Each structure stands twice: as C-alpha cells, then as structure tokens.
Amino acid sequence: MAGENPFQHASTRVIALASGKGGVGKSSVTTNLAVTFARMGKQVAALDADVWGFSMPRMLGVDQSPEVVDDRIMVPPSGHGVRLISMGFFVPEDQAVIWRGPMLHKALEQFLTDVDWGEPDYLFVDMPPGTGDVSLSLAQFLPRAEVVIVTTPQPAAQAVAQRAAAMAAKVELDVIGVVENMSYFRGDDGKAYEIFGSGGGEELAGRLGVPLFGRVPLVPELREGGDSGLPVVEADPEGEPARVFTEIAAQIEAVAPRRIYRKELRLS
Numbered sequence: 001m002a003g004e005n006p007f008q009h010a011s012t013r014v015i016a017l018a019s020g021k022g023g024v025g026k027s028s029v030t031t032n033l034a035v036t037f038a039r040m041g042k043q044v045a046a047l048d049a050d051v052w053g054f055s056m057p058r059m060l061g062v063d064q065s066p067e068v069v070d071d072r073i074m075v076p077p078s079g080h081g082v083r084l085i086s087m088g089f090f091v092p093e094d095q096a097v098i099w100r101g102p103m104l105h106k107a108l109e110q111f112l113t114d115v116d117w118g119e120p121d122y123l124f125v126d127m128p129p130g131t132g133d134v135s136l137s138l139a140q141f142l143p144r145a146e147v148v149i150v151t152t153p154q155p156a157a158q159a160v161a162q163r164a165a166a167m168a169a170k171v172e173l174d175v176i177g178v179v180e181n182m183s184y185f186r187g188d189d190g191k192a193y194e195i196f197g198s199g200g201g202e203e204l205a206g207r208l209g210v211p212l213f214g215r216v217p218l219v220p221e222l223r224e225g226g227d228s229g230l231p232v233v234e235a236d237p238e239g240e241p242a243r244v245f246t247e248i249a250a251q252i253e254a255v256a257p258r259r260i261y262r263k264e265l266r267l268s
C-alpha cells in the first residue's frame with residue numbers, strides 16, 4: 001500500500017549493497033543479483049539510491065519513467081522482472097546533481113512511501129559509496145536493511161571497503177556478507193587469471209566475521225550487459241557469472257531473517 005513506508009514491518013527483505021568507493025562493480029552486482037532473484041520466481045524491487053552515480057536504469061534497460069497515478073502515487077517501471085525506482089528518473093543525465101541532505105532525505109522518503117511497490121520478497125538498494133546523508137536517511141527509513149559489501153580482490157582495497165562496514169555500524173545495520181567482484185578472468189585455456197590479486201574478499205569477510213558469498217569473475221559480457229540493458233545473468237543463464245550469482249542468491253536466501261528486530265530485546 002502506498003502512503004506509508006511498506007518496508008518498516010512488511011516481510012520484504014531489504015538488501016543494501018554498499019562499497020567503500022565507486023567503480024568496484026556495486027551497481028553491476030546489485031543488478032545481476034536482483035535479476036537472479038527475479039529469475040528464481042521472487043517478487044523483486046530495486047531502489048537505485050546512488051544519487052550521484054545512478055546507473056541501474058541503464059543496466060536494467062529501463063528507459064521509461066514511473067507512471068504517476070492519483071497525482072501522487074508512482075508506479076515503478078520494471079526491467080527483467082525488477083521494479084525500479086532511481087534518482088536517474090528525475091534528473092536529466094547530463095545535469096550535475098546539486099541535491100543536498102534535506103532534499104535527498106525527502107526524495108528518498110517519497111521513493112519509499114509514494115511508490116506503489118507491491119509486496120516484494122526482496123528490495124535491493126544500490127547505496128552511494130561511503131558514508132553520508134543518504135546512508136543515514138536510508139538506515140532511518142529501512143532499519144531492517146541487511147548490508148552486503150562489494151569489494152575487489154586486492155588486499156590493499158580492504159581499508160577502503162571497511163569504510164562501508166564502518167558506515168553500516170554507524171547507522172546500526174547488520175552486515176550479512178561480502179561479495180568479491182572482478183576476482184579473476186577465465187582465459188580460453190580454462191585457467192583463472194587473478195588480474196587484481198587475490199584474497200581481499202576473504203580477508204574482509206574474515207575481519208567482519210561474515211561469509212564471503214561469492215567471487216564474481218571479470219567478464220566482458222558483464223560490462224556489455226550493463227551497457228546494453230541486458231544483464232549477463234539473463235543473456236547467458238548457464239554461464240559462469242550466472243552460476244556465481246545463483247550461488248550468492250542461495251546464500252542470501254539461507255541467511256536467517258534478522259534475529260533481533262527491536263533494540264529492547266537485545267541481550268547484550
């Protein structure tokens with residue numbers, strides 16, 4: 001139902017994808033994961049909250065804006081089975097975004113309350129990198145969100161990736177796992193070449209005490225799919241990336257819904 005935040009108490013699991021910096025493939029992972037869940041028959045929605053670097057409309061091949069009904073309620077367009085709301089629908093692509101904290105807060109609130117989301121099983125949130133107003137607002141609106149951190153394999157990137165974990169801790173959200181992206185390139189010889197080094201995802205997961213959900217290979221088709229609006233998991237459902245995303249999805253599914261919803265019930 002619109003008019004109230006449907007994600008406060010509903011059975012929807014909110015999965016927020018976060019990273020310490022841009023360019024690690026957060027939006028690509030969010031998009032392919034969301035489409036994987038849709039392909040599994042789940043009701044899936046996505047909120048592209050990376051207000052300065054929105055890219056999900058293009059990645060999901062969505063070029064129409066939300067439909068407005070009754071003067072207020074937005075019906076999100078969908079792509080590949082994923083209902084999407086993005087800042088990108090409201091800002092021309094060639095225009096610099098000068099939105100500041102309070103306006104963003106209001107906009108995000110509207111995206112959650114004035115959008116007819118239905119009752120999705122999963123809401124994926126593409127978070128802006130780093131800490132800041134948007135993360136704080138989202139945590140306030142989506143207090144049950146579970147955070148998945150996307151990182152790259154080089155051990156030196158972990159300091160940056162930990163910023164995302166620090167952000168989650170600051171706004172009191174649980175980190176449930178890590179996804180390592182661009183982990184290796186598989187050559188025609190079948191060998192996995194670890195171009196960006198190795199071990200970063202595992203090290204970060206270990207440090208945070210959460211599982212490493214998966215290692216996504218570096219594949220040209222993944223980038224092409226993002227540019228053309230046909231996600232690789234849809235274009236090649238039997239391929240290696242699709243298998244990796246299916247494995248990640250299974251592990252997210254297996255995470256028990258957040259054990260403790262209310263602070264006052266916390267034991268320690």
Ligand SMILES: Nc1ncnc2c1ncn2[C@@H]1O[C@H](COP(=O)(O)OP(=O)(O)O)[C@@H](O)[C@H]1O
Nearest residue numbers: 022023024025026027028217218219222223226
């Ligand atoms: N596993 C991958 N294989 C090949 N290209 C990738 C992969 N992950 C991301 N990319 C490409 O890298 C660039 C940055 O990815 P993107 O998802 O936009 O990162 P972020 O959201 O973290 O800024 C994009 O051009 C994307 O297509």
Ligand SMILES: [Mg+2]
Nearest residue numbers: 027050053055
């Ligand atoms: Mg992005």
